[in-house]
Amino acid sequence: GGIITQTPKFLIGQEGQKLTLKCQQNFNHDTMYWYRQDSGKGLRLIYYSITENDLQKGDLSEGYDASREKKSSFSLTVTSAQKNEMAVFLCASSIWGGQDTQYFGPGTRLLVL
Amino acid sequence: GDQVEQSPSALSLHEGTGSALRCNFTTTMRAVQWFQQNSRGSLINLFYLASGTKENGRLKSTFNSKESYSTLHIRDAQLEDSGTYFCAADGYGSSGNKLIFGIGTLLSVKP
Numbered sequence: 170g171g172i173i174t175q176t177p178k179f180l181i182g183q184e185g186q187k188l189t190l191k192c193q194q195n196f197n198h199d200t201m202y203w204y205r206q207d208s209g210k211g212l213r214l215i216y217y218s219i220t221e222n223d224l225q226k227g228d229l230s231e232g233y234d235a236s237r238e239k240k241s242s243f244s245l246t247v248t249s250a251q252k253n254e255m256a257v258f259l260c261a262s263s264i265w266g267g268q269d270t271q272y273f274g275p276g277t278r279l280l281v282l
Numbered sequence: 283g284d285q286v287e288q289s290p291s292a293l294s295l296h297e298g299t300g301s302a303l304r305c306n307f308t309t310t311m312r313a314v315q316w317f318q319q320n321s322r323g324s325l326i327n328l329f330y331l332a333s334g335t336k337e338n339g340r341l342k343s344t345f346n347s348k349e350s351y352s353t354l355h356i357r358d359a360q361l362e363d364s365g366t367y368f369c370a371a372d373g374y375g376s377s378g379n380k381l382i383f384g385i386g387t388l389l390s391v392k393p
Contacts, residue, residue, distance in 0.1 A: 211286075211368060211383030227380070257323060270315060271370075271381060273325035 171196035173274035175260050180279045184252040190245045190277045192260030201243035202261040202271065205229055212259060218243055219265070247279070254281040285309055286371050288384025295391050300340075300357035303387045305369035307350040313372040314345045314352040315381065320365045328354070328367075359391045 173194045182188045194201065200219050204212040204227075214227030216235035224235055234246040245258060260274040287306045295301055305314065316328040329336050331345035331352065340359075345352040352369055366388050370381035 209385075211288075211385045212370070212381075213383070214380055217380065259325065270327055270330040272327060273317075276323050278323075 171198075171272070173260055173262060173272060175258075175274040175277050177277060178275070180277055182247075182250040182279065182281045184250060184281060186247075186250045186281075188247040188250055188279070190247075190258050190260075190279075192243045192245070192274055193241055194243075194260075194262040194272075194274075195241060196262055196264075196272065197240070198262035198272075199240070199265045200263045201237065202263075203227075203233075203235060203243065203245045204259045204261065206257045206259060206276075208255070215245065215258075250279075250281040252281055254279065285373070285382050286369060286384040288369055288387060290387055291385065292388045293390070295356075295359045295363075295389065297359060297361060297391060297393055299359055300355065301359075302356075303354045303367055303369075303389075305352045305371070305384050307352075307371055309373060310350065311347060311371035311373050311382075314343075315370045315372075316343055316352075316354050317368045317370065318363075318365050319368065319386070325368070356389075359389075361391050361393065364389055364391045 176191045202217040203215040206212045213229045215229045218237035221240045257276045259276045261271040263269045263271045313332045317325045329343040335344045342355045366386040368386045370383045
């Protein structure tokens with residue numbers, strides 16, 4: 170088994186601020202993902218990475234940067250936080266980019282004042 | 283339009299009863315995953331199916347790729363089954379395992 174950890178659990182930011190969220194997995198999975206979940210909605214893919222130093226855009230990449238520093242970690246940056254923004258950011262990983270189960274972390278809850 | 287249509291959006295069950303959730307896909311999907319999101323917001327893996335039917339305890343899921351739908355059956359519902367259930371489909375032609383999520387079914391199980 171393995172685990173995905175996300176830090177921080179809660180993030181309060183100011184409008185215009187650059188905010189970074191971190192994700193670590195010890196599954197030794199190749200592929201990692203960042204999703205955004207808004208209240209009452211499903212998840213939408215922001216970025217994913219199929220190996221170290223790889224980056225692929227999802228449907229919601231505008232306004233975000235990502236970095237796959239090493240196989241076990243994948244970070245997401247909100248380049249300029251939007252006022253009153255409130256969402257949960259979920260990190261996931263899977264063995265590789267083929268047909269395989271994705272496992273999710275507990276999420277980072279963002280609130281922008 | 284939406285590629286994954288999930289229904290119902292909300293469902294209320296009494297303990298011990300059962301029901302089914304459904305996802306229809308507007309394009310051919312190669313696999314589907316079902317998740318339960320609990321009150322803490324964690325997504326718990328329930329099933330991954332490329333075809334056919336899988337069963338785990340009181341849950342059973344079917345994926346029919348030819349007819350483009352998947353179902354999740356819950357029987358003998360318990361209070362701890364409450365939460366939001368998501369289906370997520372993996373489409374053909376995508377690099378990486380890009381999941382397309384339904385909007386979720388909010389399940390409330392009552393005594």
